[in-house]
Amino acid sequence: MRFWVLLLTLVFTTSVHAIGVDGDVLEEPKLEAKAQEIMGGIRCLVCQNQSIVDSNAGLAEDLRHIVRERVALGENEAEVQAYLVARYGDWVLLRPPFSAKTWLLWGTPILILGVAGTVILVSRRQRQTMEALSDADTAEADRLIEEYGA
Amino acid sequence: MTGRLKWGLAFLPLAAFVGLVVAFLAQIDEDPSILPSVLLEKPMPAIDLPNLNGAQRLALSDFAAGSPVLLNVFASWCQPCWAEHDVITQLADAGVTVYGLAYKDAPADTRRFLRRLGNPYAEIGVDQSGRAAIELGVYGAPETFIIDGQGIIRHRHVGALTPDIAQQKILPLLKAVES
Numbered sequence: 658m659r660f661w662v663l664l665l666t667l668v669f670t671t672s673v674h675a676i677g678v679d680g681d682v683l684e685e686p687k688l689e690a691k692a693q694e695i696m697g698g699i700r701c702l703v704c705q706n707q708s709i710v711d712s713n714a715g716l717a718e719d720l721r722h723i724v725r726e727r728v729a730l731g732e733n734e735a736e737v738q739a740y741l742v743a744r745y746g747d748w749v750l751l752r753p754p755f756s757a758k759t760w761l762l763w764g765t766p767i768l769i770l771g772v773a774g775t776v777i778l779v780s781r782r783q784r785q786t787m788e789a790l791s792d793a794d795t796a797e798a799d800r801l802i803e804e805y806g807a
Numbered sequence: 808m809t810g811r812l813k814w815g816l817a818f819l820p821l822a823a824f825v826g827l828v829v830a831f832l833a834q835i836d837e838d839p840s841i842l843p844s845v846l847l848e849k850p851m852p853a854i855d856l857p858n859l860n861g862a863q864r865l866a867l868s869d870f871a872a873g874s875p876v877l878l879n880v881f882a883s884w885c886q887p888c889w890a891e892h893d894v895i896t897q898l899a900d901a902g903v904t905v906y907g908l909a910y911k912d913a914p915a916d917t918r919r920f921l922r923r924l925g926n927p928y929a930e931i932g933v934d935q936s937g938r939a940a941i942e943l944g945v946y947g948a949p950e951t952f953i954i955d956g957q958g959i960i961r962h963r964h965v966g967a968l969t970p971d972i973a974q975q976k977i978l979p980l981l982k983a984v985e986s
Contacts, residue, residue, distance in 0.1 A: 702946050715911065716946065719937050744944040746845040761830055772823060776816060 679718065683725050692728040695737050696721055700751050708751055844944055844963045851958045852942040856932030859914050865906060865932030871958030875984045876904040877977070878952040879928070880940060882912040883920035885948040887967035892924045894968040899927035903981060907931040910940050910948045953977065955984040 683689040693710065699720060701712035709717040709724075720741070727737045741749045753759045790798065846852075851870045858865060870876060879895055881888040899905050907928035909917045914933055921928075934940055943952065946965065953962035961984045968977065 715937070716941075719941060723941065743845065744941060746944075758834070761827075761834075765827065769823070772819065776819065779816075 679721055679725075681722055681725060683729060688728050689725075691734075692721075692725045695728065695734050696724050698734075698738070698751050699724065699741060700749050702745060702749065844960075846944050846960050847963065849960055851954050851960055854932065854939045854942060856908070856934055856939055859909070859918060859931050859933060863930070865908070865930050867958070869906060869930065870954045871956065873956045874904065875953060875955045875961070875981050876906055876929075877981075878906045878908060878943075878954060880908045880910050880943070880945050880948050880950040880952075882910045882948045883916040884912060885910075888949045889920075889924070891949055891967035891969070892927075894970055894973050896925055896927040897970070898968075898973055898977065899929075901978070903978075904929050908939060908943075909933050909935075910945070911935060911937045951977070953980055953984060 683692060696710045697708050699709045701707045701709045701714055701717040701720075703714045703716050704712050707717075709720045723740070724737055727740060732740075738750060747753055747756070747759075753762065755763050851867060853867045855864055855866045857863075870878070877895075877898065881892075881895075895905055905928055907930070909931055912920075912933075912935070914935075917931070917933070932939065937945075943950075949967055951964040951968055952960055955961050962977075962980050964972065964977070
């Protein structure tokens with residue numbers, strides 16, 4: 658019995674997420690929801706592959722505070738992001754914006770699609786020309802089949 | 808289609824892959840621990856912090872006084888800061904003006920840290936909320952900035968300074984931005 662209780666406890670504790678808990682949550686639920694949405698796209702710089710919503714790091718907490726502060730001032734997502742990008746660069750955004758440095762990153766799928774599409778088109782056209790034999794060739798083929806058997 | 812062209816096509820995916828590898832490698836800086844800073848070559852952000860006594864302040868005007876200075880972000884709770892403290896002291900002894908930014912540290916703890924290791928700083932700004940550090944795009948302590956005589960940020964070093972880095976990078980850069 659004790660074993661099963663322990664096992665169940667272990668299984669279910671894994672579903673507890675580490676989410677930063679703040680004391681400065683905005684009172685207006687609409688604004689808090691907006692702040693949360695913005696935070697979801699801001700990188701926790703010291704943990705690098707988490708958003709600041711998911712991190713308990715001190716810097717993430719400070720950045721959450723700043724996001725809430727600016728949302729309370731009435732700023733929109735782009736304005737809050739611009740504030741953070743001016744200090745930490747594009748790196749602070751989890752979705753890198755399209756720029757001279759990232760065009761290859763965003764363009765690669767389109768590039769691959771284009772190249773693959775061209776290859777498929779070319780090879781398909783070639784197959785079609787193979788299928789369409791001229792009348793003389795068809796006659797010749799028929800003759801050969803007749804002569805040597807199918 | 809000729810046979811040769813067909814063979815060429817077979818190698819197209821490989822060529823594309825190699826091309827991408829080269830393109831992406833070229834975009835990666837040689838040292839991944841170098842964090843990008845957008846503040847390089849930009850003016851020092853406006854900061855105005857009380858010092859440890861609360862008597863004076865570390866302000867923006869300290870950073871455009873005609874000669875280059877170092878700004879060292881440190882904290883008593885930060886282990887690498889203990890390790891680099893000797894290097895900071897040597898730089899100060901060599902005549903470099905070093906300002907300190909006590910990052911998210913209680914003034915009493917900062918004072919204890921300095922009593923124990925000595926105080927090489929010309930002035931220390933107390934940034935208990937970490938707000939001034941965010942203005943500088945700081946990730947954590949320690950970080951060291953070179954700010955030239957016009958108040959422009961010229962270099963950022965993330966992590967502890969070592970004697971080698973001080974001799975081979977910081978001092979030459981200070982000299983270079985002086986002229």
